[in-house]
Amino acid sequence: MSEIDLQQVKWLVRELASDDAFVRRDAIERLAILTQQRLDYRWSGSPAERRRTVKRWKRWIAREERARRGRHVKTTIQILAGGTIDKEALDAALESLPPAQKKALMAKVLAKVTAQHAGATSLPTCEHCERRPATAGVTQLQDDGTYTYRQLCEVCAHREGG
Ligand SMILES: [Zn+2]
Numbered sequence: 001m002s003e004i005d006l007q008q009v010k011w012l013v014r015e016l017a018s019d020d021a022f023v024r025r026d027a028i029e030r031l032a033i034l035t036q037q038r039l040d041y042r043w044s045g046s047p048a049e050r051r052r053t054v055k056r057w058k059r060w061i062a063r064e065e066r067a068r069r070g071r072h073v074k075t076t077i078q079i080l081a082g083g084t085i086d087k088e089a090l091d092a093a094l095e096s097l098p099p100a101q102k103k104a105l106m107a108k109v110l111a112k113v114t115a116q117h118a119g120a121t122s123l124p125t126c127e128h129c130e131r132r133p134a135t136a137g138v139t140q141l142q143d144d145g146t147y148t149y150r151q152l153c154e155v156c157a158h159r160e161g162g
Helices: 006-016 023-035 045-081 087-094 101-122 154-161
Strands: 134-139 148-153
Touching: 006 023, 006 045, 006 087, 023 154, 087 101
Parallel strands: none
Antiparallel strands: 134 148
């Protein structure tokens, strides 16, 4: 399930304070659909009652924002702990973080990517002598008409070719 659009909730909560009863009614009905709650707000309530329940809505938004930051940090840590880095997931995870925290996490992610890249470019071992690093890929036509591909070191590639 996707998260509730908090910007939309904020906008509707502002409308709860409207002097226009129709605007208030429309706003609370849309909030009820969006969030599955009314927090005791009544569009026909007295101004004092409405002010009190609008505050309740604002507290709910603040709590929801804190909870989301917590979830995003958790997601980011999972991404950092996992094998691959999904750029989209990372952007979403870091989106609402305070700048200092975001900077620190980005540094960690970059360090991880750098480490992965270094691992990927280290050479495999030669498939023939199984000692030297394989620097050449050798494709050979076999007697049965099939091709084989082997990763070989400089020395073995030369021997196989000659
Ligand atoms: Zn070799």
